[in-house]
Amino acid sequence: MTLTTGSESEEPPVRRAVCPGSFDPVTNGHLDIIARASKLYDVVHVAVMINKSKKGLFTVEERMDLIRECTTEYGNVEVESFHGLLVDYCKERDIPAIVKGLRAVSDFDYELQMAQMNNGLSGVETLFVPTNPTYSFLSSSLVKEVATWGGDVSHLVPPVVDRALGERLTNS
Template sequence: MTGPESEGLQLRRAVCPGSFDPITNGHLDIIARASKLYDVVHVAVMINQSKKGLFTVEERMDLIRRVTAEYDNVVVESHHGLLVDFCKERDIPAIVKGLRAVSDFDYELQMAQMNNGLTGVETLFVPTNPTYSFLSSSLVKEVAAWGGDVSHLLPPVVHEALVARLREK
């Protein structure tokens, strides 16, 4: 092995979790910013069996890998279960979450406190770029399903995949 870990240096690791169904420019902005702060950023596609996604987990992971290819320190994985278990298994001490509004903070603060209480994992809140403050995957899918133009809200490859998937339905 070569690099910092072979020299006894501890890599700074963080995770950006989400369902990413599909990944938006807002998600990508948070991942890009985290990649500047940490040596390794794990993008965890969290699996929720009770939700039927538009894209399969594998398709989401492929799209994320494609749009994060320029960041050599981003690793894309999936996980079913508690996020803190994902962190524990990979020795990840920090979760990076984007906050769009005060309503996000109320929910995310509770999650952050629970996660910290369970395992000591810290959560870093990053304010969303104002350009994406209203953006969510659910809203993008709904607008696109009604024929609205969401091309400016998604990376081009993701927009193409979304349009193709909606055509299939």
């Protein structure tokens, strides 16, 4: 006769993390960080920030659709929007970790303060991932600026984002 303690049938906890940002638009640098996080965590939430005081090039819904299309191959990425404190988003979804990419030392200064504040408010940890050197200069703002002036950004964003940028900038 075998006695069970109940622990044998318990599933291991799901490891969750969030990659937050405005993603206006999502770049290859963003996708590199999301892809790397998806290998470390069971579920990666991509949280698209809603900032009503800023007029984005793409709506929040368009950004979410673009990210979904670009991350389908990972199979463990969930894309949502949020408004408010990131720690509240994490608490509501039982997410203990934030994953952030760091391009340079200047990113670290700001992100360290945010990480310490988030941890102090809620105990949520921040994992810093060094950006692939190929994308160390890359930002959504630079992509939009170059694309606005007709520059080729096809090597900086996925093809679906490059097409969406072309259509948006041609029609504005």
